[in-house]
Amino acid sequence: MQAHAPLPLWSVAWPVAAVLLLAAHVMGMSGGWWVAVLAVGLVGTVLSAVHHAEVVAHKVGEPYGTLVLALSITVIEVxxxxxxxxxxxxxTTALARDTVFAAVMLILNGIVGLCLLAGGSRYREQTFGQLGVSASLTTLAAIAVLTLVLPNYTTTTPGPMYSPSQLAFVAIVSLVLYGTFVLVQAVRHRDYFLPVEGRADAEA
Structure with missing residues (x-):
């Protein structure tokens, strides 16, 4: 049996430090310097959480590892x-909308662009699964239009916002779209989201 590498000390220390910082904050610690300390603690704790999620993702493998990472990032962001x-x-009523819009822009332009640049610089030529990418982008585009674009064209309530009934409908549709995508990714067409060597193992 292959032994797993121990977790780095910082990934365990930061959550403990975060609990201590939270306790100190509840007890009344305040001030500008304290806000800076809390910010550092928040960054360290988030990095620790992402590291633990990455460890779990490596253990469960693809495509479930991607779902674990996506879920962890979503929980942190929400x-x-x-x-x-x-x-x-x-x-701050528009904060959620603006944050989601910024995340979509950063992922589709910044992160994907950096990955293409880094991969092209190192490997010169890259391959990707067109079917998996198409499914991902189609789902993302549909949810983005429903949540970020369509509210500008509704007339039930004043302003670019949904009425409660419209919001419930869009929420259900978004959940159905994402649930369908997860079903495709993890069950029905799992091979679309595996690397080339992973597809060969799955077909064997």
Whole structure:
């Protein structure tokens, strides 16, 4: 049996430090320097959480590892957005929309561009699964249009926003779209999302 490498000390120390910082904050610690300390603790804790998610993702393999990473990042991002909205009050009502829009732009342009640049510089020629990419982009485009574009054209309520019934409908449709994508990725067409060597092993 192959022995697993031990977790680095920092990945365990940061969550413990975060609990101590939270306890100190609840007890009344404040000030500008304390905000800076909390910010450092937040960054360290997020990096630790992502590291643990990556370890789990490597153990479960593809395509489930990708789902683990996506879920962990989503939980972290939603927690940060909700905490900022609770602290900011009515002035932060558009924060969730703006954050999601920024994330979509960063992923489709920044991260994908950097990956293509780094991969091209190192390997000169790259391959990708067209079917898997098409399924991912189709789902992302549909959800992005439903949540970020369509509210600008609704007339039930004033302003670029959904009414409660429209919001419920869009939420259900988005969940169905994402659930269908996960089913395709993990069950029905799992080989679309595997690397070339992984496809050969799956077909064997």
């Amino acid at each position: 927690a940060l957005i909700v905490s900022m909205m609770l602290a900011g009050g009515p002035a």
